[in-house]
Amino acid sequence: MTSQPLPFYERVDRALHDQTLQTALGRTANHFVGARSAALAALADPDALRDQARAIRAGALARLDTLLEQLADTVAARGGQVCWAEDGAAACRYIADLARDRGVKTIVKSKSMVSEEIQLNHALEQAGAEVVETDLGEYIVQLAGETPSHIVAPAIHKTREQVSKLFEQHLGMPPTDDIPTMTQVARQALRQRFLKADMGISGANFGVAESGAVVLVTNEGNGRLVTSVPRIHVAVMGIERVVASLADLGVLLQVLARSATGQRLSVYTTIVSGPARAGEPDGPDEFHLVLLDNGRSGILGSPYAEALLCIRCGACLNACPVYHSIGGHAYGGVYSGPIGAVLTPLLQPEVPDAYQLPHASSLCGACQAACPVRIALPDMLLRLRADAAASSSPAERAAIAGWRTMMNHPPLYRAGGMLAAAATRLAARGGMLKRLPPPLDAWTRARDFPAFAPRSFAELWEAQQHTSNDGE
Structure with missing residues (x-):
């Protein structure tokens, strides 16, 4: 390690x-x-x-x-x-x-x-x-x-x-x-x-x-x-x-x-x-x-048994756009790239932040396409993400539960979108979106946080449909 x-x-x-x-x-x-x-x-x-x-x-x-x-x-x-x-x-x-x-x-x-x-x-x-x-x-x-x-x-x-x-x-x-x-x-x-x-x-x-x-x-x-x-x-x-x-x-x-x-x-x-x-x-x-x-x-008796098929050829690393960008040492363990993002949390859980490695993937599937024994690496990366979410903090679980509730209730979702659009436009005028407070500051360290659009895609689509129908 x-x-x-x-x-x-x-x-x-x-x-x-x-x-x-x-x-x-x-x-x-x-x-x-x-x-x-x-x-x-x-x-x-x-x-x-x-x-x-x-x-x-x-x-x-x-x-x-x-x-x-x-x-x-x-x-x-x-x-x-x-x-x-x-x-x-x-x-x-x-x-x-x-x-x-x-x-x-x-x-x-x-x-x-x-x-x-x-x-x-x-x-x-x-x-x-x-x-x-x-x-x-x-x-x-x-x-x-x-x-x-x-x-x-x-x-x-x-x-x-x-x-x-x-x-x-x-x-x-x-x-x-x-x-x-x-x-x-x-x-x-x-x-x-x-x-x-x-x-x-x-x-x-x-x-x-x-x-x-x-x-x-x-x-x-x-x-x-x-x-x-x-x-x-x-x-x-x-x-x-x-x-x-x-x-x-x-x-x-x-x-x-x-x-x-x-x-x-x-x-x-x-x-x-x-x-x-x-x-x-x-x-x-x-x-x-x-x-x-x-x-x-x-691992053999777990949902990740397929990872043991690996013959250590490195093809998944060579195909991975994330590995091409950050190299191997950023993964922190002995095994890097897509196979490392699976094996390290399983074989070396003591590696700092090992649970975050499955997120170092775009899930593009290039790793599985390159693997000579066709290991379903994207599936296992998603499963490891789910495992990490199950052991997340109470605050994270509460946030996910709130999001799930909104997604399951369209009126709540639309109201939340309207509120977010108004709040972020107001914050943008005051320059507050350039540097968000913790824990959201990690986002604005690397990129801008744009204000929500005044109208949602669903509203724009509905308006477009009305315009098309009126023109017939």
Whole structure:
């Protein structure tokens, strides 16, 4: 979780006025969307593939208990060890204890949003280990002392000019904003980290029940180094990410890369099946799989179970006009964009103002249209808004009840409109609408409050109808 001292609407306001952030978002806003559309259009029947992917994910959730037990048994049979972590604290404790017991001093990590969710790096540093992110975007964010702002592209909020300054400061790079040069500098710095690390930690895009395999999808190759060079490999996986078979995995991989980056397949698809066997020259001595619940089983039996279908491709973020305007950090939690506005109140309710995130949506439906497994995100955002309204303050409930009464009684509604029109016109003449008193002052800080029109639309329409009838 990211601790945010500012209220949600102030974080949004700050993001909207951050010109550097707006520049960074503007440079990438349309790239992923166009690449995704082109990649899906190249398929013979993209809609059928998405339907198949959704059915696979829904089927796995329906048999989640059985598939997880099969996965754990198969991992154990292949020489791995499994930790069932009820929450983030249990997962962090298991990994930190493992690091202490094995004398681990240096840890390398591949990109893992679930480890961000449980604040694993902080727990390991508290245990005395040095943790180095090896995904380029995560490495940039770590050097900056920040958190990821996108599920797939963690440093999307950074311009190359900002990255250049970071590398000059932390890596001694000569001034340049040439991207291949900066990438080479980071690669040289990270290569030594891989060779010295005692433990590698990865996430898991999927876990395959029938084979006990953990699947990592990357574009940089760091995932393979993290899982094979250190003597210990720990994979952290949300329990919802299990699939039944390699055949199911093949379908999901087709939609994952296309939806995330517009590629037919990511550059590296790494399938790890436990520690190195006798006679194998590569691979870790130990493999540990941490199966994390952290609230997921509670979501499974709720009206929000569909959110667990998510394969973390980031397509909904890329399609969302709100995300394009404010970036990821304004959401305050680990997961941003439309899926974050659903998951954060459910998985991280301790995030300040988490209940307000469902309102960070225009409900345009672009997120659901882009989702490779067709998650009904707008429906869940509306349901979360309703949940928040049910727990609102007495004053808010009274205001809503009054509005409902007026809407159900046309004479009251017309009288209220006439009164509001007269009152606001009078207030406008006195300049009072330029700065409304609390709690309405939040509106006039950002926009004018116009006076109501002298005549309502219904009155204008009625007059128009009379004029038309008189002219016949």
